Each structure stands twice: as structure tokens, then as C-alpha cells.
Amino acid sequence: MDASSAKLQVAGFYDKPSGSIQYVVADPQTRRCAIIDPVLDFDEKSGATATKNADALLDFIRDQRLVVEWILDTHPHADHFSAAHYLSTKTGAPTAIGEKVVDVQKLWKAIYNWPGFPADGSQWHRLFADGETFTVGGIPAKVLFSPGHTLASITYVIGDAAFIHDTLFMPDSGTARADFPGGSAAQLWRSIQNILALPDETRLFVGHDYQAEGREPLWESTVAEQKSKNTHVAACRTEADFVALREARDRTLPMPRLILHALQVNMNGGRLPEPEPNGRRYLKFPLDCL
Numbered sequence: 431m432d433a434s435s436a437k438l439q440v441a442g443f444y445d446k447p448s449g450s451i452q453y454v455v456a457d458p459q460t461r462r463c464a465i466i467d468p469v470l471d472f473d474e475k476s477g478a479t480a481t482k483n484a485d486a487l488l489d490f491i492r493d494q495r496l497v498v499e500w501i502l503d504t505h506p507h508a509d510h511f512s513a514a515h516y517l518s519t520k521t522g523a524p525t526a527i528g529e530k531v532v533d534v535q536k537l538w539k540a541i542y543n544w545p546g547f548p549a550d551g552s553q554w555h556r557l558f559a560d561g562e563t564f565t566v567g568g569i570p571a572k573v574l575f576s577p578g579h580t581l582a583s584i585t586y587v588i589g590d591a592a593f594i595h596d597t598l599f600m601p602d603s604g605t606a607r608a609d610f611p612g613g614s615a616a617q618l619w620r621s622i623q624n625i626l627a628l629p630d631e632t633r634l635f636v637g638h639d640y641q642a643e644g645r646e647p648l649w650e651s652t653v654a655e656q657k658s659k660n661t662h663v664a665a666c667r668t669e670a671d672f673v674a675l676r677e678a679r680d681r682t683l684p685m686p687r688l689i690l691h692a693l694q695v696n697m698n699g700g701r702l703p704e705p706e707p708n709g710r711r712y713l714k715f716p717l718d719c720l
Contacts, residue, residue, distance in 0.1 A: 436589030437458070441454045445510065450509070450637065451638065454494075455566060457567025459568055464499055465491075465502065466593050467595065467637060468517055470695075472692075474688060483513065500525075503526070503696075504583060508610060508689040509638075525554045526555060527582070530577070530582040534697055537612050542694055553699030570589065573586060575621075576597055577617045580612055580613060583595055595637040598625065599636050599638060600636060600648050601659035602661060606618065607683055609681075619673065630652065630654035631654065634651050636651075
């Protein structure tokens with residue numbers, strides 16, 4: 431089957447607290463599916479965790495009589511906890527992420543002063559290389575290395591759709607920030623150009639939507655729409671133009687409120703810290719590091 435003609439079935443699930451979109455993507459012929467960027471609920475005020483988002487995905491999968499083949503992360507997220515590990519224990523499906531996650535692990539291992547942490551990607555069942563292929567049911571899938579927002583970001587091109595995480599947002603919202611540790615506006619520009627080199631009709635699914643001017647959440651566009659309407663892409667003729675625009679914008683943005691909470695969970699494949707002798711779990715919170 432030709433990848434660009436394979437029509438993928440896509441269901442998006444919006445998490446309002448983080449502005450994140452989680453996806454269940456399926457081959458309608460085989461009823462096999464993948465889960466992309468699932469969210470584990472966390473309330474930073476109380477420290478409470480929950481599986482409401484993840485269980486909603488499982489309910490949908492059960493209702494649609496789907497079989498989970500993959501649980502895919504596009505990168506270690508800075509604004510929510512990943513539910514990949516939880517969903518793997520519930521479904522038996524393997525987890526996967528890009529192989530450059532080891533660079534993120536090494537960087538944040540030092541920030542957290544976590545000498546015993548295994549920064550080797552072993553927290554996932556599979557580490558994808560740039561250009562590597564796999565399938566969702568009978569639909570071909572390919573991995574594009576898409577750094578810039580993070581060192582490890584990847585895009586999943588599955589059939590006629592691409593899951594572009596935090597590179598491009600919806601056209602009225604521009605592009606993702608590139609000022610986290612390991613980020614690069616220049617790399618982000620090059621990653622965006624690789625995505626926009628896909629066929630114009632390719633459906634693009636973003637990782638976040640912040641409801642520009644109060645509109646309803648949106649998460650699907652096309653390569654053609656992004657080329658012509660994205661407020662950052664259309665405003666920049668060159669990489670230098672984009673870097674200047676992106677870096678100026680990033681200087682005005684506060685750090686995500688959960689970045690120091692989330693990275694220690696997400697670089698560990700979505701695993702919460704192990705309980706201490708009193709039975710409670712604790713997050714480590716470095717001061718004055720960002």
C-alpha cells in the first residue's frame with residue numbers, strides 16, 4: 431500500500447489544562463491502532479495524579495473494537511505527564527520514541543543530579559531512528575527527526591497524516607517555542623521545512639492548541655494550509671528571519687508551569703518515581719536551574 435494514499439482514521443482528544451491533543455489512530459481495515467502522546471492527569475496544587483485522560487482513550491478503543499499496536503511519544507513533554515507507561519501496562523502494547531531521547535535524558539539527568547538514572551532509552555520498548563519505518567495495521571508509517579523544540583522531537587508520518595507535535599501549531603497560532611534546554615530555533619525552522627516538503631494534501635495534526643482568541647480547540651490542518659496561512663511561516667522568507675522572530679517571541683514567554691515536574695517523569699517513559707519506605711512517591715524539584 432502506498433503510504434500517501436492510505437487513509438488513516440484519526441480521533442483527537444483535547445486536554446484543556448495542558449492544551450494537549452492526544453490521538454488514537456487506526457487502520458479501518460484491520461482495526462489495529464496506535465496511541466500518540468497520551469496524558470497522565472496531574473494537579474500540581476495537590477500533587478494528585480489520575481488516569482482520567484488515559485482511561486477515556488481506553489474506553490474509546492474498547493467501544494471501537496480496536497487493538498492497540500503501539501503507544502507512541504513524539505518527545506519528552508514539558509507541560510504534562512505522559513501516560514505511555516500506564517497504557518502499556520493496560521494494553522500490553524510496546525512504547526516507542528525517537529532514539530535521540532538519550533540526549534534529553536543525559537541533559538536532564540545532570541539538571542536533576544540523578545547519577546543512578548539510566549540515560550540509555552531503555553524505558554521504552556523501541557527507539558526509532560530518523561527514516562525508520564513501521565506499520566499501524568496495514569498502513570505504512572515513517573519517522574522524521576524533527577528537532578528544535580527539543581533535542582529528541584520526531585514526527586510520525588502514518589498513511590496520509592503526519593503527527594507534528596510541537597513544531598507547527600494551527601496556522602493562526604504560528605510555531606512552537608525553541609528555548610527549552612537543548613532547543614534551537616534554527617533547527618526548528620529546518621524541521622518545519624522538512625514537514626512542509628510532504629505532499630500538500632497531507633493532513634497535519636498538532637500536539638497543542640491554545641484556542642487563539644478564544645475559539646474552540648482545533649488540531650487538524652494540511653501542508654498547503656500551513657504553507658499559506660501559518661502566521662510565522664508566511665512572515666519569514668529565510669531561516670534568519672524565522673530565528674529572529676522565534677527568539678524574540680520566546681524571550682517573552684514564561685517557562686511552562688509543569689516543566690520541572692514533568693521532565694523527570696517523561697524522560698523515564700511516563701513512570702512516576704518509585705515509592706519511598708513510607709509508601710509515598712516524591713518529585714525532585716531543582717531550584718534556580720532554568
